[in-house]
Amino acid sequence: MAHDAAHDHGHEHHPSGLMRWVTTTNHKDIGSLYLWFAGIMFLVAGSMALIIRAELFQPGLQVVNPDFFNQMTTLHGLIMVFGVIMPAWAGFANWQIPLMIGAPDMAFPRMNNWGFWVLPVAGSLLIISLFLPGGAAAGGWTMYPPLFIQGGMSYDVTIFAVHILGASSIMGSINIITTILNMRAPGMTMMKMPLFVWTWLITAYLLIATVPVLAGAVTMLLTDRHFGTHFFNAAGGGDPVLFQHIFWFFGHPEVYILILPAFGVISQVIPTFARKPLFGYASMVYATASIAILSFIVWGHHMFTVGMPATAQLFFMYSTMLIAVPTGVKVFNWVATMWKGSMSFETPMLFAVAFVCLFTIGGFSGLVCAITPVDIQLQDTYYVVAHFHYVLVSGALFAIFAGVYYWLPKWTGHMYDERLGKWHFWMSTIGMNITFFPMHFLGLAGMPRRTADYALQFADFNRIASIGAFMFGLSQLIFLAVLIKAIKGGQKATDRVWEGAHGLEWTVPSPAPYHTFETAPLVK
Amino acid sequence: MNQANPKRKNVRTGLLLAAVAIGVFAYTIWATMHGASLK
Numbered sequence: 001m002a003h004d005a006a007h008d009h010g011h012e013h014h015p016s017g018l019m020r021w022v023t024t025t026n027h028k029d030i031g032s033l034y035l036w037f038a039g040i041m042f043l044v045a046g047s048m049a050l051i052i053r054a055e056l057f058q059p060g061l062q063v064v065n066p067d068f069f070n071q072m073t074t075l076h077g078l079i080m081v082f083g084v085i086m087p088a089w090a091g092f093a094n095w096q097i098p099l100m101i102g103a104p105d106m107a108f109p110r111m112n113n114w115g116f117w118v119l120p121v122a123g124s125l126l127i128i129s130l131f132l133p134g135g136a137a138a139g140g141w142t143m144y145p146p147l148f149i150q151g152g153m154s155y156d157v158t159i160f161a162v163h164i165l166g167a168s169s170i171m172g173s174i175n176i177i178t179t180i181l182n183m184r185a186p187g188m189t190m191m192k193m194p195l196f197v198w199t200w201l202i203t204a205y206l207l208i209a210t211v212p213v214l215a216g217a218v219t220m221l222l223t224d225r226h227f228g229t230h231f232f233n234a235a236g237g238g239d240p241v242l243f244q245h246i247f248w249f250f251g252h253p254e255v256y257i258l259i260l261p262a263f264g265v266i267s268q269v270i271p272t273f274a275r276k277p278l279f280g281y282a283s284m285v286y287a288t289a290s291i292a293i294l295s296f297i298v299w300g301h302h303m304f305t306v307g308m309p310a311t312a313q314l315f316f317m318y319s320t321m322l323i324a325v326p327t328g329v330k331v332f333n334w335v336a337t338m339w340k341g342s343m344s345f346e347t348p349m350l351f352a353v354a355f356v357c358l359f360t361i362g363g364f365s366g367l368v369c370a371i372t373p374v375d376i377q378l379q380d381t382y383y384v385v386a387h388f389h390y391v392l393v394s395g396a397l398f399a400i401f402a403g404v405y406y407w408l409p410k411w412t413g414h415m416y417d418e419r420l421g422k423w424h425f426w427m428s429t430i431g432m433n434i435t436f437f438p439m440h441f442l443g444l445a446g447m448p449r450r451t452a453d454y455a456l457q458f459a460d461f462n463r464i465a466s467i468g469a470f471m472f473g474l475s476q477l478i479f480l481a482v483l484i485k486a487i488k489g490g491q492k493a494t495d496r497v498w499e500g501a502h503g504l505e506w507t508v509p510s511p512a513p514y515h516t517f518e519t520a521p522l523v524k
Numbered sequence: 525m526n527q528a529n530p531k532r533k534n535v536r537t538g539l540l541l542a543a544v545a546i547g548v549f550a551y552t553i554w555a556t557m558h559g560a561s562l563k
Contacts, residue, residue: 107534170545178537182530212545216552231556242559246552 014514022117025109026514027094032411033116034091035404038084039483041123045079046473048072053435053469055452056462069452070138075126077141078158081258082165083123085392088400089261090115090172093200095411097176099505099512100194102185102521107178115171122164129154129161140450142247143217145232145240149224156225159218166215173204173211180204185504187523191285194503195278198285199264202292206253206260209296214250217243241306248299256295258392260288262359262399263330266352268503269402270334273349274341275500280333287326287333294323304372305379313372320370324363331360346498347421351402354394354429362390365440380450383443389436394429401428401479408486409493413511416486420478427475434468 014020024030051072055063064072094112098105106112129136137158139147148155180201184193193201220231221243230236232243263284271278278284300308300316334356343349365387369375378384401424409415438461447458454462493510504523508516 107530108538111538170542174538174541174545177541178534181537182533208541208545209548212547212549213552216549216556219549220553220556242556246556 023113025105025113027098027105027109027112028411028512028514030106030112030116031091031093031095034087034094034119037116037119037123038088038091038400039480041079041083041087042476044127045076045084046476048076048079050469050473052076053466056454057466058463059454059456059459061453064452066452067138068135070140070450071130071136073450074137074140075130078162079123079126080392081141081254082162083119083126085258085396085400086165086169087119089200089203089258090169092196092261092265092400092403092407093172093176096407096505097179097197097200098183099410099508099516100197100503101180101183101188102504102517102523103179103183104515104518106175107183108175111171112175115168115175118164118168122161122168125157125161125164129157132157142244142251143221144247145221145224145243146234148221149233156222159222159225162218163215166211169207169211173207176200176204177208185517185520185523191282192523194264195267195281195284196261196264199260199267199288202288203257203260206257206292206295210250210253210257213246214254217246217250220246241303244303244306245299248302249296251302252299253292253295255391256291258396259359260292262355262396263288265399265403265406266334266355269348269352269406270337270356272406272498272500272502273346273352274338274343276337276341277502278333279336279339280329283329284333287329290326291323294319294326298323301370301375304375317370317372321367324367327363331356331363342500346405347416347418347425348402348406350422350425351398351405354425355398355402358390358394358398358429358432362387362392362395365390378443380448381443382439382447382449385449386436386439386443389432389439393432393436398428401425404483406498407505408483409497410505410508410510410512412486413493413509414486414490415493415497416482417490420482420485424475424478424482427478428472431468431470431472431475435465435472436468438462438464438468 014026015023021029021033024033049072051064052069055061055069094106097103126136132152132154134152134154137143137148137151137155139151139155143158143162148159180193180197220229223229224231224233224238230238232238232240234240267278267284298316298320300312301320304313304316338353345353365383369378369384369387405416405421442458442461442465445458447454495509496506497510498506504517504521505512507521
């Protein structure tokens with residue numbers, strides 16, 4: 001930045017101890033806070049998944065009662081989406097975007113602090129709701145009426161938590177867009193920006209356009225519950241299906257909010273370890289923008305069975321299938337980047353390659369679900385559960401793992417333990433496939449989702465899925481060990497860390513100093 | 525890339541984005557009130 005150099009003195013004047021973290025306006029501190037919050041919530045929501053899988057280990061009711069089971073599925077979904085993946089990406093954005101565009105910090109550092117610190121409040125509300133009379137909300141993460149109009153106090157708490165999470169997302173995205181548009185280093189034109197910055201810019205626009213729609217929907221739920229309106233209450237002339245339309249107008253772009261930053265991370269990692277520039281940079285940018293635009297016109301595919309006209313079903317079917325085109329462009333570009341590359345397979349690259357293979361499986365099963373007559377069979381079965389876990393676990397989550405391993409040496413100044421990283425990778429990948437692949441068969445055979453008990457013929461595949469889930473869960477403890485080990489010490493990381501890495505973040509020391517790019521770098 | 529005085533431009537961009545978000549929120553509720561429900 002060409003601002004007054006006199007302001008660049010006294011870099012390390014910040015409180016220590018707890019107050020450093022409460023009052024911090026530093027993008028790296030706030031990035032770390034987001035990532036730790038996401039990590040803790042990952043353990044919470046992951047434990048809920050294990051309760052679900054423990055109950056489903058065999059038919060009948062063994063571990064929990066059906067109502068508590070439904071509370072677990074609801075909270076698992078809500079926390080994983082709003083408390084794990086979104087905050088993790090916000091953590092990456094805070095750490096990496098200023099470093100990658102040569103900016104000294106985010107555009108609104110105080111709002112950045114606020115945007116983070118409302119999150120633990122919302123997360124706590126969701127967890128505390130378990131202890132309220134009647135337990136936590138059990139109506140599913142999609143919050144559909146009539147259940148969400150009829151439930152007890154915990155439903156209000158859940159709605160309030162979603163409001164807070166939404167406000168945090170909007171503050172974060174305003175900050176990210178403004179930083180990227182206004183604070184790039186001289187010479188860093190839009191088409192020179194790293195792909196991760198591009199994908200986050202587009203994601204932030206999606207957030208601004210859709211999170212207020214969710215906020216509107218849950219506000220109307222609240223007024224239906226307490227203030228005598230009947231937006232979604234059929235008894236008063238309202239329409240519960242209307243909620244589904246509004247929710248999924250937010251919900252489908254939300255899917256891309258979770259996955260576009262993942263595309264960005266993979267587009268950074270693969271060129272580094274293939275030691276080649278990214279194939280088709282411009283087409284990657286246009287494909288990302290196309291996916292974002294198309295995401296606004298496909299929401300109806302989540303509700304093919306509500307009784308919409310055939311014309312609408314056809315529209316949503318074809319528009320959904322259209323998304324496969326830009327997504328295919330991306331997958332082909334990643335493969336072309338690896339083609340004849342001088343590849344090595346450190347842990348970030350392993351997760352990135354697994355992402356390309358497994359996310360594509362999730363993409364294909366998405367296409368299967370997009371075919372209206374097929375979806376009418378598969379709606380609310382385990383096939384859908386298999387589909388979105390391939391997209392979100394081996395997609396979003398694996399990209400988060402890839403990104404953490406990739407940038408951890410830059411964040412901590414130490415190389416992580418490669419042997420443990422590889423253990424984490426293989427245990428996660430094998431565990432994830434054992435868990436979710438059999439769910440395709442369960443769904444095709446007709447097993448409904450969100451149920452604590454099931455018919456005997458589904459027992460074998462469920463047992464396999466539960467064993468895989470515990471394997472996956474256990475492997476995350478290895479991840480935790482890798483993180484703690486790298487933070488505490490280890491081999492010193494060099495500035496560039498990876499032989500094939502390019503970009504501004506690799507020009508600063510490892511660990512990145514508290515303040516970076518106070519004088520803007522010149523990008524050629 | 526307003527490097528000379530980024531603060532003012534940042535505030536302008538931020539306020540514009542916040543206005544869009546508030547507008548989308550208000551329009552969602554307004555459109556629902558005047559749409560299929562409350563009939």
